[in-house]
Amino acid sequence: MFLEENYRAYLTKMRTFCKFIQRQAYTILSYKYGTTLFFFGFVLIVVSAFHFGETVMQWSQKQYITMFSSFTDNVAGHSFKHRLCSPMPIDVVYTWVNGSDPELISKLQHVKIMLQTQLNESRVDTCIFSDCVPADLIVIDPQFPTSLPLENLRQKYSLFNEATDVTTINNTDNSRMVTVVSYDNEAAVIRALKNKDSISWKNNSVNKVYYTSDWTLPQGVLLKDVIIMSGIPFKHGMKNVKNFFPSVYQDVFSKIVSFEDKGVAVLHVKTKAVFEEVLQLNLTISGKIISFAAASIVWDLNDYSRTEDFSPSRFEDNEELRYSLRSIEKFAPWVRNVFIVTNGQIPSWLNLDNPRLHIVTHEDIFLNKSYLPTFSSPAIEANLHRIPGISDKFIYLNDDVMFGKEVWPDDFYSHSTGQKVYLTWPTPNCAENCPAMWIKDGYCDKSCNNSRCDWDGGDCEGQQNQPSHGHMANLWPGELDLQNNINDMYCNTGCANSWLADRYCDQSCNVYSCGFDIGDCGLKNFNEIHKIELLPAQRVYRVPPSKNLVYFNLTNAINLFGEVTSAKMDKEELVRKAAISLHFKVMTIILYLNHSETTISCNITFHSKVLNATNRISFNLIVNTNQSRALKAELEKATATQESILSINETESIIIKLNQMPESLLQPNPKRSSVVLVEKIPNITFDALPKDIKEQLDFLKQRLEEGELTEKGYKIHIYLLWKIWLNRNQSMPDIQNEKDTKPHTDTKKMVLDDIHNRLVRKSSTSLLFNTPRSNEVQQNDKHEPILHKSRNLMSAFQFSFKRGVFPWEKSGPLVELQAKLDVLKNKEQYSVHSVKQRRLLDTFADSILNVNRIYNRMFGYITRKVPAHMPHMIDKNIMAELQNLFPEQWAITSSHKVRSSNDMQFAFAYFYYLIGVKENITAEQIFDEMDTDSSGILSDREIRTLATRLFDLPLDLNTLLKLENIFINCSKSFSPSSSSESSPSSVLSSINKSKAGDSTEKYYEINMPQVNREFFLTCPEIQQLIQKSFKPKPKYKHVTSGDGEIAFKMIKTNISLVVAQLDDIRKHPKKFICLNDNIDHSLAEAKMVKAILNDFFESMFPMQSHFELPKEYRNRFLHLHELLEWQKYRNWLRFWTYLTLIILVMLALLSFCSDRIESWHRRFLHRRSTSRNVSRQSSNKKKSSKSSTARQEPQKYIV
Template sequence: MYTVLSHKYGTTLIFLGIVLIVVSAFQFGETVMEWSYAQYVNMFSSFTDNVAGISFKNRLCSPIPIDAVYTWVNGSDPNLLSQIRHIEMDLKRQINGIRDDNCTFSHCVPTNLIVIEPEFSTELRLDELKQKYKMFEMASKMYSLNFTGEHHKFTVITYPDEKAVLKALEYRKEIKEKDMIIKRGYYTSDWTLQQSVLLSDTVLMTGLTKNVKVKSIKNLLYKYQIAFSKVTLYKIQQLAVIHLSSKEAIEELLQVNVTFDNQNATLVVANLVWDLTDYSQNEDTSPSRFEDNEELRYSLRSIDRFAPWIRHVFIVTNGQIPLWLNLDSPRLTLVTHEEIFPNRSHLPTFSSPAIEANLHRIPGISDKFIYLNDDVMFGKEVWPDDFYSHSTGQKVYLTWPIPSCDENCPNTWIKDGYCDKHCNNSQCEWDGGDCEGKTDSEPLHSRNIWAGDISFQSDVKLIYCSNGCANSWLGDRYCDDPCNVYECGFDAGDCGIQHYNELHHINFVPGQAVYKVDPGQNIFYFNLTFLVGDDGRVETAYMHSNKIIRTVIISQKFKVMTLLLYPNHTEVLNFSLLCHEKNSNHTKQLNFTVMVDTKAMKSVHSSRTKLDPLKKSDPTTPTILLQEEEPMIAIQNISTQQLYPKPKNSSSIFFETNFSNYNLPHDIKETLNILNKSYEEGDLTEKGFKIKKYRLWKKFIQTNYTIKIPNSSLEKKLNGSLNSNPKITATLNHPSQNPNFAEKEFQPYRPERRHLLSFPDDFLQPGVFPWEKSNGLIFKLQKELEKRQKYERVSQFQRKLLDTFGDSIRHVNRLYNKAFGYTSRKVLAHIPHMIDKNVMKELHDLFPQEWEVTSSHRIRSSDDMQFAFAYFYYLMGVTVEVNPAEIFDETDTDMSGVLSDREFRTLATRLYTLPLDLVTLSTLEAKIINCSEIYPELEKEVPEHIKEKYYETKMPQLTKDFFLQCPAITDVIKENFKPQPKYKYIIHEDHETTFQMIKTNISAAVSQLDRIRKHPKKFICLNDNIDHGKEESQTVKAILKDFFESMYPIPSRFELPKQYRNRFLHINELREWRIYRSWLRFWTYLTLTVLILLALMSFCSDNLKTTIVYQVILSR
């Protein structure tokens, strides 16, 4: 030992030896433990503690591990907003390539005006401009306009005729002012446009006939001619532009209903527009005042509290870092877009569908992961089997039907075997081919021939029979609670007929061809029992198209035909039914006519009758009119206003009403006093007070025919009976306008409308990012729109623009119709979704081009693959062909490898319909015997212990090889086994989900959040739809913050302590700092290492010198 220690390396060798022994001991112990576990796992594991003695861990356990993925963005980041504005400008430059003369807006016609934006120099007069620029040589007038309440001004130049305008536009390049826009002006009735101005002296008269002349317009409105300054007729567009000298004249003219050749013309205030860009298609670029409410913080807290089984959390950002996020958490990873986009040319992107299309490419993510938006949280304990279980497969949470391809064509009408002309267009894929070789008559639908006709109106309000119930939901085989009301005919039988005793009913009478419905009845049904009996059915049903029809549904189950009609019509409806009774080949056709008058609408309670819905009535019932008692009446000419009535509460013209100039009836005065008192005491909000006051004004004005004209001189000239001319009727169906409209700051009310057909606003999924949740591209438009609503006369053909979310769902639906067949599909609930990345890879392989296009979009687009909808309907729609090998294995119950006689019969039961007969079995046996004779090489020697003896001695041994290679067997299997779903799934109720759109209304927000407090659900989504420009927004945000803190008060492990904040808010800055830190650390360690080596060398050299000296001394 002394010798070793005395050696110069002795101490080092002893130290290394001790380390080697310790490490070897630990390694040996670990190896022993692993060997022991492998040897005795079957004995000690609970997953193998079963009768089979094998592990069922993969089947008994949920699919673990499971990760969570968020997509997050800080919408208030200045760098991000700058990028969005850059994208916005790029889009504008692309869209501005549209020719100036291509105006696609409603009732759009060119003017003799040129608009210069921004405002031309006010120091120059028109005479000076004429001398300076050729463009102004023929100009007759110049004036400035601006948006009401805005400082943005522009110059308008008037020319005598169109020729002068076109010539002036040729010289506009000579004005070289930077950023100055010079364009021709257009008149339009569409006030929803950016850069449009409501004119106070111009009215559009639309809906004219081709034979109308300017002289006839002036003669018809001769009482107003004194106020006319000019009338211009546009025959192609079938409209006239009327210029008036006073605002008061416009107010009175708007109240007049004008008729030309039995066709009503519509009067609407004109709007001046010069930018023909349709910005409505690009609203997703809007960087409105979005703010981060820290929803992600509380969503992570909900994971910590209710789903702690999640293995890891990935947050996908464009490089931003939340201020409070603990980046050192071992269970959290920040992922940038560059890490998941295989094509870097698609970046930067501001489209949530583009990002979602690449989530499955996150490095290290689990096979199954849960995808959440930051506004989605857990409200109760959640486990993996809330998303997936081995027995039932994927759980799918559905909500509302997808938006219709056309407002008059529900999706369930596509490819239903009936030709629907409203579906016979490219958007609806030409009705899936249903109209090939059909006649002009329109078929009705029933349950098997199921649905009904729908309104031809373009006003979205008219396709809802009641609040929350679209016409297309009636007769769709599902009981919808919002539709199970009288106004919707109790869902046309979808919820049963227990309430049909409240509906007006008609029984068919032998020999009867004409039926008359009581006046005012717009909801009734026919009892079909007389025609088909209790067990018969209606084979086909046809009707002639009529605009009074809301929907017509035939229920095969209950033998009733339910009709829902629009009000304010008098029509004759013609029907044709082909039906037969059960156990009878005899068919009979019934052609009949129904005479209806829905003008005198009865109240709901007075129109309900307490009758047995299927009781056979007396043939003499007064609801039926015999043909010989009254002749057929012709269809009356109905005015356009009556043909397209505005539904209740649809008016968007609310204004400051003034009752002081009127002598009010007692009941009106008393009601007004009650409203004033309620408002003063705080029981009514200002908006609610104005709405109720407006309705009271409407009630008063409609019962008082006298028109009060503020201008006394004009009053004298216009005074007289307006009824003296039979072509003019001046009923005040709409409230008169406030004469001081230009001087007042209006606060009108506009009722909410559904932007997606058959798709409620409150369940819109506007997107993941703040700019995808905002309302528009140009935010100053909002204030201008509200002020213009006062003058809106809703056009019968006004189109409500749909958002890109609904369009992208339609896009995917059309693709899936072709790939998986036509079926009724619904929108996925806005909840966390469990995604299998292997299924996503299959989906990308099936639609590679579509996903590539989605990934390439900078902002959300109509042809995006909507992520959740595409994933889950692929999972539910994809099928696989039945594998004959699997059929053999299932049938071979004794697992001998050869089918016995018993197993052969089991196979036959699965191939053919029951009961089996001898002929069927003999035919199958003959095919197998014939196969063995044609292909003798298929028969192989079978060991005696598994050889089977068959009743038919010629039968070969049905081994697996013979079974799979015999064409006769495989062909029979393919014929009788349809493709099976590839993945298991179950459609789950959405009773454990809640979706709340938080708006700026304080009381509504408190009520919504309190409901969640009282009844928390597993999945909670709080969508921020707060208008941050209003004062109330800060209060609503504080209320929302208080709710979050009450639900999730404990910080999660993903948060920094309260006193700390992240130094860097962007990943690039963090990476640069980390590189610098790594560099600094490297050189620090290198320096320390060098110093240690130098110290060791110095120490060793000193020892070496001492040892040498000592040895020299000893040697002497």
């Protein structure tokens, strides 16, 4: 009963509470803004509930992530997703241009004119346009930078002495303003042109102006007040041209200039109305119809309609970008966004509605807009990292680069190895006959003793004496053409003879014609080569006719006689390359083609360490590489002196004279000798030698015993050491001329082919790049025999294909003009003193040399290689850091209109900065690494680990005591209060606190202070030890890779060669494919080559990508500014359309609901009037009550 009563009381209270809430809700809703407040309150409660639930879910996810996430399924229980996975997201950036765009071609023509003006090349002075006559005008291009009136200009510049007017107009392409100066007559113009040098502005050009009736000229500016009258008969004369017109028109001309020799008159009219009337005038003189045409002024007299320099077909787009985008969808679908950087052009097939595709103009990325427009790919590449919204790491591709197999981010970057750098061939030489390995080798090379090679990297520093070479001494690089036979220098496209047998597998050399890189790529394909078993007893071997490749199996000979120590052969004009691989025990010989049957003499020397015996196998090799069966050669034998390369003693060989060879080849050709002559070394007491020479002798003996040095090489080194010892004791004459080398006592560096390339033949030409260093060095070296032999790993011919991103950067007038301009600019900056002058390289190779020169000074002299032509992953933060380090060089690169020699080549500069930049190891890093228990104080065990890093092993007690004393000494000056304490340990125990709190370490040494972080960083002796023991380390991790997954094909106009190249890609697909367009569009085969290319693209990537429009659609606008204008107009039209529709809907609603609105209006006004009346009445009542109360109160007070 009691519970029932309590329950009823509880229900009564709840009903009361609910009714209270209900009354309050009704009260709130009855207010004017009650409904609004209720709605917002409800929304706030719902949002708060969702937010609270989300927070709970996130908290729960973090709490139980170890159970549900595979990335945290580890012993640490933490997620390493950012380290295990490749960097994401990753965007792709393209640079693209439509070379056949008429607007682009017009701008390129003006750039060509600008370069010609800077070069002061002869301009066309004869006007060949229709009715072209001289004008009484002068144009100053660009606009003359002054706002002075004409009177002041006359006083300051003699050019304006006879000027009558100065105006400004837009130039032909509306890109800038030009100044037009008017004169009374042509004679005044001629006198003014003689004073054009009075204008000191270096960027302004003063040009004579002509009138023409040809309004179609792209460089012409149409006038609105000048008319050209042509077709006047000569017999009527030109003195009174006004008389030819009706009397109505005789007073409408302000000026008439006649040219009787051409039957042309120039009419200056006063008003625009008269201008229109005269153009419509029908006038006949002696039965001949007179023509009237609006005049155009022109100051560029080049007829671009007759030139093929910038014809649309020459720069036609092959739509490589379309198929490159298809390759991304097929083989790299993990890409986030695609950015296409253009000069405002839009591909006609591109789907601009794709949310992952973005068109970026040059204005969006260039900080300095005055550099625009630009047609230089290095200038554009230098600003790619400024693309708005680009990922931190992005992949940069040219439009002719695509993917051929599955590609993932770890093909470019991984956390364990860092950036992957794909390298190909070495950089070109800084000067002719000066390979990179000769730079800064401690020996002054005359061919490298020039400013382009930094005076041999300092080896010839201060020695800038120019040798006397007669009239050739003043030649500038490029004026002396040293063209060689490229076919003799390359066994295959992109494979120089010097690349063979260099212990590096070059894919371009891994073909039959190059002997499969003579073993560098292994013996996998050697079954295709003719094999000969080398037998000790056999003296004659014959190679099958027309075969130019053979290899000898040396396995049996090496097993019988020991290792190969030297080899030689004659007939160097027949042998392209010969090398012995001791690893595979084969000798490979590649011969030149088209030689008649010839006998080559070969000698191979073996040495057995076990028997301590030397054996030699001599044999003759009969070859016939003539491809024509009809051609047979007669051989006539003669004896001559043979010069050995690796042998120390001279031998004799038979030189074959070919009767059917051209007469020029039968003439004597002096050859520089590379014979190494070693004089007999007298018996020397070992104890009498200095200590440094003893150490070098011990090192040479060790190398000889380990097989790294042959006996002949050992003798040469011994001889050099003996000569050095004699120089010290006997004051011998200087071996080198003092003007060529700086004085030093270091042993001259020997440049010897390594043991993998033991078989070396003498070099009579530069085909094998075994060029002596200089004439003087050769002559002087006969007293000190050193084999100066090295391979020039890169020649100018390997860059002759003019690598460039845009079509006009590969060949054409812009390349030639810019190269000439670079030569003129650098002529005073660089001086090359050599008989053999440096050949003029293309701008791509010169930009490589420019960056290489800068990096040599910054990071040291090393041999660098050129990055492969492939997609490159770029870190925008590293790129910004690089440009902050060299701001001036990158600003110069961005300012160029076309590719220039002093550009910062994008990929080469980026990757070798990433490779070369280093950072110092700081004391903070060392302490954190040593503090393995994260206590903030180094323990005895951690200090021992530190000692192993600071000192050489094995550690002894004195070394450890030395380190402890360093810490004790530092503790004495660590705190100002240390002098008042009894011991250093008591001081540091009271003032040193670790990161972990008040915890301390107990050391074996009682006086040892607490080595915490603060104390460690402030100890100067520790800082010095760290700087001495820890060398700078690379700032960024990287790993270099070869070109095994890169297919680079130069597409030319040879149909059969193109088909073979494309079939090779089909058979051997690579991850990265580049088809560099080098098609000669003037040939008839060009169309067929383009059709073959398109067929190849369709066979590789037949499926359309999401970045393309359907085949039946094309973009309406091909320029971005046109699209933006149309979008602006469309948005404006859309806004007013929507606004109009809204207004119409509102009016329609008002018209249909007029009665309802009127009733609402009356009701609302009635309520408001009623409420006002009630409020007025209540207020009146209150006032009356107050007044009555006021009247009654005094009465009460009186009473």
